Amino acid sequence: MIEFSEEVLTHFNCDACKKWWSVGDWTKKEKMFCPHCGIVHYDFKEANPLQPAPADLKKDSIHLKLPRWLIAWLDGQPESRAVLIEDALNKVHVIDPPSDT
Numbered sequence: 728m729i730e731f732s733e734e735v736l737t738h739f740n741c742d743a744c745k746k747w748w749s750v751g752d753w754t755k756k757e758k759m760f761c762p763h764c765g766i767v768h769y770d771f772k773e774a775n776p777l778q779p780a781p782a783d784l785k786k787d788s789i790h791l792k793l794p795r796w797l798i799a800w801l802d803g804q805p806e807s808r809a810v811l812i813e814d815a816l817n818k819v820h821v822i823d824p825p826s827d828t
């Protein structure tokens with residue numbers, strides 16, 4: 728028998744820079760910083776649930792090998808492995824994720 732866990736991904740669209748980002752298991756905090764332009768958001772409006780997230784933001788599962796010490800570190804963080812890796816790649820390589828416009 729294998730174990731599994733589930734994660735709810737919430738996609739945000741900044742109304743200032745119009746770029747998207749995603750957060751795993753968002754706890755509806757009081758405020759949220761846009762990782763692209765840094766603006767602080769306090770108000771949230773749920774998107775139309777019938778409108779799917781942009782295709783570029785859909786996630787695909789991949790398999791990769793990482794050192795055990797790094798996996799242990801990733802698993803000790805509150806964020807998911809995927810969120811930590813995506814955030815680190817965006818910061819180090821200054822990747823410009825697609826926007827909806």
Ligand SMILES: [Zn+2]
Binds near residue numbers: 744761
């Ligand atoms: Zn922004």
